[in-house]
Amino acid sequence: MRALLTGASSGIGREVAYLLSENKVDLILTARRQSVLLQLQQDLIQSYQIDCQIIAADLSQSSDLSALTDLDIDLLINCAGRGEIAEALSISAYDDEQMLQLNFLSPVTLTKAFCQKWLAAEQKGRVITVCSLAARFPHPYMAMYSASKAAMLSYSLSLNQELKKSGIIIQAVCLGPVATAFLGPKQAEKRGQLSPQTAARKILSICSSRRPFAVFGLGSRTLDGLFKILPTRISLFLIANFLDRLRS
Numbered sequence: 296m297r298a299l300l301t302g303a304s305s306g307i308g309r310e311v312a313y314l315l316s317e318n319k320v321d322l323i324l325t326a327r328r329q330s331v332l333l334q335l336q337q338d339l340i341q342s343y344q345i346d347c348q349i350i351a352a353d354l355s356q357s358s359d360l361s362a363l364t365d366l367d368i369d370l371l372i373n374c375a376g377r378g379e380i381a382e383a384l385s386i387s388a389y390d391d392e393q394m395l396q397l398n399f400l401s402p403v404t405l406t407k408a409f410c411q412k413w414l415a416a417e418q419k420g421r422v423i424t425v426c427s428l429a430a431r432f433p434h435p436y437m438a439m440y441s442a443s444k445a446a447m448l449s450y451s452l453s454l455n456q457e458l459k460k461s462g463i464i465i466q467a468v469c470l471g472p473v474a475t476a477f478l479g480p481k482q483a484e485k486r487g488q489l490s491p492q493t494a495a496r497k498i499l500s501i502c503s504s505r506r507p508f509a510v511f512g513l514g515s516r517t518l519d520g521l522f523k524i525l526p527t528r529i530s531l532f533l534i535a536n537f538l539d540r541l542r543s
């Protein structure tokens with residue numbers, strides 16, 4: 296088995312890389328920071344004797360994707376992503392575009408490229424995309440993040456249904472807060488978050504099923520259920536209050 300993992304240099308992606316290596320999956324790791332990837336590659340090869348390549352790429356630039364789409368893999372894990380807590384109108388159009396490219400357009404391009412290859416070769420394959428609770432409901436103060444993750448969840452569910460008969464499985468995993476540097480070092484210290492190790496284990500647990508999506512973590516599943524039954528204006532009010540407080 297050979298997997299391409301985006302966002303491998305830190306947080307959840309890094310832990311996914313360790314878990315896959317423990318299971319003797321050969322890896323192609325990508326992120327922007329080449330020196331961090333290099334250290335990780337050396338550690339994984341030494342500790343688990345797997346075949347591990349690294350490719351430095353900026354997935355907010357569509358031009359960097361061609362270095363990845365020609366690879367030969369059985370599993371794609373779209374983990375790279377970026378978020379920011381801020382007023383939507385304070386974010387520049389350029390930053391909005393970069394986030395949309397990284398969180399939605401790039402994973403779509405990779406997903407399509409590998410599915411087309413697998414279909415042509417009559418090969419089975421699997422794509423797992425790391426989404427977020429923010430994909431399930433609009434998040435004021437994380438408007439573009441929430442919109443980009445919702446778009447990715449929707450795309451993933453639709454494509455999975457279209458490919459049902461092909462043996463190709465497309466899955467999305469929605470996570471609540473995880474203790475990483477994702478929203479800055481201060482947020483990483485907050486309590487009540489999943490550890491990146493637990494998040495990685497939960498993400499990979501979906502490999503044992505064909506479920507098109509899963510919400511992981513007791514707190515996240517409770518919130519997911521709650522926000523589904525609450526009137527939208529109340530959900531929006533509660534999320535806006537929570538994120539506005541985090542922002543300040």
Ligand SMILES: NC(=O)c1ccc[n+]([C@@H]2O[C@H](COP(=O)([O-])OP(=O)(O)OC[C@H]3O[C@@H](n4cnc5c(N)ncnc54)[C@H](OP(=O)(O)O)[C@@H]3O)[C@@H](O)[C@H]2O)c1
Nearest residue numbers: 302304305306307326327328353354375376472473475477
């Ligand atoms: N932490 C949370 O609370 C949480 C909750 C739900 C979902 N998620 C999702 O989980 C995923 C991983 O996040 P994390 O918490 O592990 O955060 P993280 O520690 O900040 O990791 C983000 C990863 O994405 C890579 N990345 C960022 N910008 C990139 C770019 N322009 N091009 C290529 N790679 C890029 C980073 O590598 P480089 O900097 O080296 O490029 C890093 O490897 C994200 O998709 C996020 O939306 C996180």
